[in-house]
Amino acid sequence: MTTLIDNPSAEHIRLMLNAGAQPAQQGWLARARLNPAAASTVYPLLLNAAAANARSSPEQAGRFSDQITMVLGKLLNRCPTDLADWKEIDRLVEQGARVRGVFDNQAFSETNLAVYALRCPDGFQALLQRGLPLDANYPYPDYAGKRQDTPLLMYVTVLLEDYPPQPSTLKAMLTQHNNANMRPACKGCNLLSPLEMALQAGHVDVVKVLLDFGADPNDPNKDGRPAFIRALVSNNVEMLEVMNAKRKLDVNRVDKKSISMLAWANCLGAKEAAAWLAREGAVSQGEALCQKR
Numbered sequence: 001m002t003t004l005i006d007n008p009s010a011e012h013i014r015l016m017l018n019a020g021a022q023p024a025q026q027g028w029l030a031r032a033r034l035n036p037a038a039a040s041t042v043y044p045l046l047l048n049a050a051a052a053n054a055r056s057s058p059e060q061a062g063r064f065s066d067q068i069t070m071v072l073g074k075l076l077n078r079c080p081t082d083l084a085d086w087k088e089i090d091r092l093v094e095q096g097a098r099v100r101g102v103f104d105n106q107a108f109s110e111t112n113l114a115v116y117a118l119r120c121p122d123g124f125q126a127l128l129q130r131g132l133p134l135d136a137n138y139p140y141p142d143y144a145g146k147r148q149d150t151p152l153l154m155y156v157t158v159l160l161e162d163y164p165p166q167p168s169t170l171k172a173m174l175t176q177h178n179n180a181n182m183r184p185a186c187k188g189c190n191l192l193s194p195l196e197m198a199l200q201a202g203h204v205d206v207v208k209v210l211l212d213f214g215a216d217p218n219d220p221n222k223d224g225r226p227a228f229i230r231a232l233v234s235n236n237v238e239m240l241e242v243m244n245a246k247r248k249l250d251v252n253r254v255d256k257k258s259i260s261m262l263a264w265a266n267c268l269g270a271k272e273a274a275a276w277l278a279r280e281g282a283v284s285q286g287e288a289l290c291q292k293r
Contacts, residue, residue: 005032010041017049024050024060024067030074051095065096069105072097076127079120086126099127103138113138114154117173118163125172134177137189152179153190156197156206170209180213183221193219199230199239207242217243224256225264232261232277235270244280251282259286267291 005013005028017023023046032043047068054064072092080086093099103113117124128134137148149157152173155165174180183193190197195215198206211217217228228249231239243249254260262282265274267290 002026002028002031005035005038005042007037010045013042013045017045022053023047024053024064027067027070029067030070033071034074054096061096065098065101068092068095068097069101072099073102076102076116076120076123079123081122090130093130099130099132100136112141112154112158113151114158115160117151117155117169118158118160118165121166121169124169128172128176134173135179137184147189149190150179150182150184152177152194153184153192153197156194156201156203156210157190159201165203165206167205167209170206171213174209174213178213180210180215181219191222193221193227195219195227196221196230199227199236200234202234202236202239204238204242207239208246211243211246217247218250218253220253220255224254226250226253226261229261229264232265232270232273233268235268235273237272237276240273240276249280251277251280254285257286257289259290260284263287263290 023029029043029046029050032038032046050064050067054061072089075085075089080089103116134151137150138154140147140149155170155173180194184190192200195207195210195217198210218226220226228240228243231243240249251261260283262274262277262284263286265277266284266287
């Protein structure tokens with residue numbers, strides 16, 4: 001069958017189908033759809049035959065759903081923009097292709113949800129309009145280990161040099177599911193909040209959007225340190241000022257070790273951040289403790 005797909009012969013495909021060949025297997029549908037010479041001839045034959053078989057049993061229906069989900073993943077990976085492309089995508093979804101499944105299973109896509117959102121922001125927002133759930137966890141690629149995260153945390157965590165996070169995409173995500181101030185509680189999930197990750201990455205525009213949607217820079221982590229400590233680690237006064245303008249920072253917060261934020265700034269050698277904290281009235285406490293760490 002693969003030879004007939006790579007060197008398309010509609011007549012021979014019909015003969016094989018009439019002889020009982022099962023089209024919804026081994027990635028044949030995706031292979032045919034991606035072959036320009038087969039996309040308008042062999043692919044429709046295979047797709048229609050597979051759809052007909054899917055009505056014969058739940059097993060065939062499940063196999064068909066898997067195979068057209070693989071096709072969907074291949075199409076989405078092209079960052080579709082044309083109306084005709086999205087009409088085809090919608091038809092696949094109507095036939096049982098799973099939008100979430102594209103990003104839930106590495107067999108169906110070469111990417112993960114965050115990479116897709118960064119590379120194809122228009123396509124990602126189109127998927128949001130089609131019901132892509134954001135209140136669920138999605139896996140990272142296999143090479144990143146058995147890890148998963150919420151789409152929001154993925155989006156602010158994954159760094160692609162040529163594809164910085166877009167405030168418009170972030171706003172669309174948070175409008176659909178506002179988890180700007182939520183820490184994930186799942187095995188393999190990131191322990192940092194979205195705001196902490198954005199501060200760590202240095203994305204001031206992302207930080208501003210998160211703050212607009214309720215992210216709390218004073219929210220403590222498991223060690224009692226507020227999210228804004230990430231700006232101290234990077235000695236980023238601009239971030240401190242952005243956060244303080246939106247919500248007054250608790251500059252005299254102490255962590256569970258009784259170490260203050262000014263003490264941490266001094267221990268980290270963050271001179272500009274330490275000076276900013278001092279101007280805001282912060283006092284140093286427990287500096288000897290953090291120097292030992």
